[in-house]
Amino acid sequence: MYTREEAKRIKEEFWTRFGQFMALSTSEEGTKVNWINYKTGVKHLYFRMDADNKTAQIYIEISHPDAGIRELMYDQFVEYRLLLEDSLGETWEWDPVYYDDNQRKTARISLSINRKTSIFKQEDWPDLISFFKPRLLALDSFWSTAKYAFEIFK
Template sequence: MYTRDEAKKLKEKFWTSFGQFMTLVPGEEGTKINWINYKTGVKHLYFRMEAEGKSAHIGIELTHPDAGIRSLMYEQLLAYKTVLHTELEEEWIWEDAYQDMYGKEIARVSQPMEEKASIFNQADWPTLISFFKPRIIALDQFWSTAKYGFEIFK
């Protein structure tokens, strides 16, 4: 087991390594992207990559505090479902009401990593990177098309 501080440092080391690995990958529009903290340009709409314990997932989270607006954002995202799945080359899980780890209700579209891999085991990092990299790139490709449909929510 790791102490809280050791676990935090190991997580930081993974995400720093992943960020450095992705630095050479330009965004769909040819611009430099901060892949770890991807900026969608739409408040309350985030691309999230998370690795906890022996699991990981990636997704789009809609966190608007107003349930009605969050629902409208989710409906707009649903309109792009085919485009999203085409870019991802896989179908993701759609949840219009999901409670995050803090008990806050959000909407999300996500994909868990099927294979078990731990962020605390550096030997598993290539597996985690292989899971995150193509999906965050595909989300960027998707967003280069879909972002215009979300300008009303800016």
């Protein structure tokens, strides 16, 4: 078991190394990107990654506080589902209503790693990077095309 400070340090080290590794990759449009804090340019719309002692997950989170707007944003993703899945090369889980860790109502499109991995085991880091990197690049590829359909939500 790790203390809170140790757990925080290990997580920070992983995300720092992942960010350094991803810094070698440019966006679909050829620009430099902060991959850890990917900017969609749309408020309340995020591409996120998470890892803990059991699993890892990458997801699109729609967290607009207005339920109607959140639903419209989700529906826009539904309209672009084929393009998204074509970019990703796989099917993700679609949740029009999802409660985050703080019990806030959001919408989420996600994929979890299909085996037990832990961010606290350095030997699992290559698996985590191999899980996150291609999907983050695929999300960027999708977003370079689809972002114009979301400008109404800016």
